[in-house]
Amino acid sequence: MTNPESDTDVLIVGAGPGGTAAALMAASLQLRTVLVEAAHIGGKLCTIDAVENVAGNWSSGTQLAAALVADLEWLRGQRRCSLIQARAVAVSGFDDRVEVTLTDGTVLTAGAAVVATGVGSLSVVDTEWATAPDDFDPPFLWTTSPEDLRGRTYVLGADRPLGTWLRSHAAKQFHLHVIVPPGDAYKAAEVADDDRLHILPVEQVDITRSAHGDPWRIEVTGKDHQRVTYATRNVLNNLGSKPEALNGLQIDRAGYCPTERQHKRIRVAGDLRSARFQRIATAQGSGAEAVLSLFYDNLEHIGQRE
Numbered sequence: 001m002t003n004p005e006s007d008t009d010v011l012i013v014g015a016g017p018g019g020t021a022a023a024l025m026a027a028s029l030q031l032r033t034v035l036v037e038a039a040h041i042g043g044k045l046c047t048i049d050a051v052e053n054v055a056g057n058w059s060s061g062t063q064l065a066a067a068l069v070a071d072l073e074w075l076r077g078q079r080r081c082s083l084i085q086a087r088a089v090a091v092s093g094f095d096d097r098v099e100v101t102l103t104d105g106t107v108l109t110a111g112a113a114v115v116a117t118g119v120g121s122l123s124v125v126d127t128e129w130a131t132a133p134d135d136f137d138p139p140f141l142w143t144t145s146p147e148d149l150r151g152r153t154y155v156l157g158a159d160r161p162l163g164t165w166l167r168s169h170a171a172k173q174f175h176l177h178v179i180v181p182p183g184d185a186y187k188a189a190e191v192a193d194d195d196r197l198h199i200l201p202v203e204q205v206d207i208t209r210s211a212h213g214d215p216w217r218i219e220v221t222g223k224d225h226q227r228v229t230y231a232t233r234n235v236l237n238n239l240g241s242k243p244e245a246l247n248g249l250q251i252d253r254a255g256y257c258p259t260e261r262q263h264k265r266i267r268v269a270g271d272l273r274s275a276r277f278q279r280i281a282t283a284q285g286s287g288a289e290a291v292l293s294l295f296y297d298n299l300e301h302i303g304q305r306e
């Protein structure tokens with residue numbers, strides 16, 4: 001099913017900081033723009049309590065997300081961008097156009113596309129260093145507040161939200177046991193000075209359900225191959241993230257989508273590009289740059305009017 005209404009200059013998938021920056025840049029270049037967003041404008045910003053590395057004196061992600069909502073409302077009011085609230089499943093590049101397919105089968109067409117769908121959360125089954133029963137589904141660290149912590153709490157993984165979470169609760173006292181696989185050691189080093197953390201470097205973790213007392217048994221194999229078992233009812237997920245690639249994108253070995261590997265009419269912005277540059281400021285910069293590079297490539301059917 002093709003939707004002729006959607007035929008536009010640039011389709012942008014994902015309205016986090018990457019996609020919204022792309023939409024603002026496209027509007028400034030007089031490009032007709034359609035933004036496709038599955039959930040909330042602002043993306044991950046809506047979940048970040050404390051921010052300290054974004055220019056403009058922003059102190060929280062939610063504050064910045066509210067400003068982006070206002071930016072987009074203004075663009076939409078001026079008919080310089082429209083928003084489709086839907087989930088995209090695939091993107092395809094052709095000589096003269098791109099197509100983005102939504103979950104209901106609708107096919108949107110445009111001269112070009114910017115995909116900024118970010119990353120999703122890992123669970124234990126996605127790791128090579130941990131095992132757990134199928135029903136093991138701990139809450140995320142970053143959706144938990146220190147007041148929710150009861151008794152000894154283990155955090156699985158030392159991904160970067162840990163640092164943000166510690167800064168968000170800088171004045172709070174608590175104690176967390178952070179289980180750190182080898183791949184997260186460099187991230188644990190960034191927060192190792194915080195005396196509210198007890199860092200546990202591990203090679204392997206096996207989680208099983210216990211019939212009595214605390215429900216989870218966490219068997220940890222350390223670097224010295226010694227095994228230690230802890231019993232607890234409190235485990236939090238901080239394992240990290242995996243790319244939310246659309247079908248049709250070219251992916252690298254880690255599942256990321258470097259923009260230079262894509263069709264000439266498709267650019268990738270934000271966290272989806274690489275595990276290395278996952279920051280708000282780089283998402284915004286890459287979103288704006290994606291649109292500029294499409295514009296200056298002078299591709300047919302982008303920005304030309306009768």
Ligand SMILES: Cc1cc2nc3c(=O)[nH]c(=O)nc-3n(C[C@H](O)[C@H](O)[C@H](O)COP(=O)(O)OP(=O)(O)OC[C@H]3O[C@@H](n4cnc5c(N)ncnc54)[C@H](O)[C@@H]3O)c2cc1C
Pocket residue numbers: 013014015016017018019036037038039040041042043044045047048050051052053086087088089116117118119142160161164244246269270271272277278279280281283
């Ligand atoms: C807890 C936490 C704390 C953080 N703290 C900081 C910090 O302090 N400083 C910092 O610089 N960075 C921080 N980050 C990282 C930062 O949030 C990301 O780098 C940034 O949000 C990436 O922007 P993005 O636009 O690439 O993706 P996202 O913000 O993830 O936005 C992607 C958007 O795409 C939408 N989407 C996904 N799939 C589809 C689909 N198939 N169809 C349609 N829409 C789709 C999503 O709903 C979402 O709105 C933090 C991240 C987390 C999780």
